[in-house]
Amino acid sequence: MKAEYVDHMGSDLSVVNAARVSFDKVSMWGNTEAIAEAERLNSLFMEQREIPEPELMDKDKSLIAFLAKHDHWTPFGHTALTLRMAAPIPIRTQCFKHKVGFVENEESRRYISSLPEIFFPDWRQSTSDKKQGSGGLVDDRTEEIATEIYAISTQVAIDAYEDLLAHGICEEQARFALPQGAVVNWIWTGNLMSFANFYNKRAAKDAQGEIQELAKAVGEIIQPLYPVAWAALTSKAHK
Template identity: 30%
Template sequence: MDEKIDVLDHGFVRLVDSMGSDLSVSRAARVSYDAAWRAGEDEGSDTRLIRYLWKNRHTSPFEAVEFQFEVKAPIFVFRQWHRHRTWSFNELSARYRELPEEFYVPDPAQIGVQSTSSKQARDIEETDGKILVARRVEASMMRQHCEQAFALYRELLANGWPRELARSVLPVNTYSHMFAKIDLRNLLGFLDLRCDPHAQYEIRVYAEAMQKLARTIAPVCISAWEGAR
């Protein structure tokens, strides 16, 4: 346990705890016909059962596996993440402590331009050499802007501002930190959406890291999900 994958420039995902495994899913499925005792007797049979369950959307047995992750990510990533109501979250509060000066600056090659076919997406393929040069300059300007915001934040705190108000000058690319718990069924639903190529890059890389970590606990289930995509 306690496996960690670094993500973006300052972020990470760590698998803190888990309950259950592929065997738990097989056992939960087999109990419906009073044959839970068969789980684990025939690995091939369990694998076929799990693949059948996911392919045919008999998904409740996948709730027998649970994960707790520790995540460090930009605030704007968490705001997308929190739309997934099946997670349980406990996040760092800037009301209780001063935030460290850590913020996300995108790789200039990952910025691109606003997509003309999607209101919510970027277009990386349209990034020619001229645009890339401009993005490098603009990323540097973004970094300077964030440094100035943190300088003001610290000044306000030093002048006695309450933390709950001083934090309002910080940008949404500031890093936050949370513990998040979910069962495997709903994790796979999250991965369906956030591993999709249309998902925003900055949350997609976190989803891909969780996919790798979940595989260490339930490799057959993850393989079944991948095969059905």
């Protein structure tokens, strides 16, 4: 299960200027002159001096905080981020429930017959609190037994899949035999607001443990790309 960076468009400044266009205004990075001077010296002396990271002016940081606090979401939509994702089928399904601002393309087992990776979870206890879904981790002995049961059952399913293909059954039907633990790969593109909405819901303490892990991996990719906007949009995620 993983999230990997592919591409992105825009920055914190993109969010600011999407909002400031309402007043026909444009902001610049707060340290634009320092960046330009470092680049000039590098060109002049053919050296690799450190280029400062772009920084927003305080007034623009305050604007982003205001937009997030009052749910003015459209300026955050003028961004785009593409990730390559991998997760077992039930977790993929939970991700795909987030539709607004997203587009996804996943691998199709109508056309491929390679064996899928099987996800092995850290087993958790059942709980009577169905809103939570599960309790703490099981003890070592139960972990061993559960893993053995799971490994046997998934191998039976994989063997059935291979047997169906060997008997000439088409890929799009043979895939019905695959287990829920089969890992699916997909390309996921969305704007900053859509990813923040996903993160806020799926990194929450009452979300399933596996998707919490995936949401946090997504957040670790996005945070350095849009540090001010991401912090403003996700500040309430764990409260």
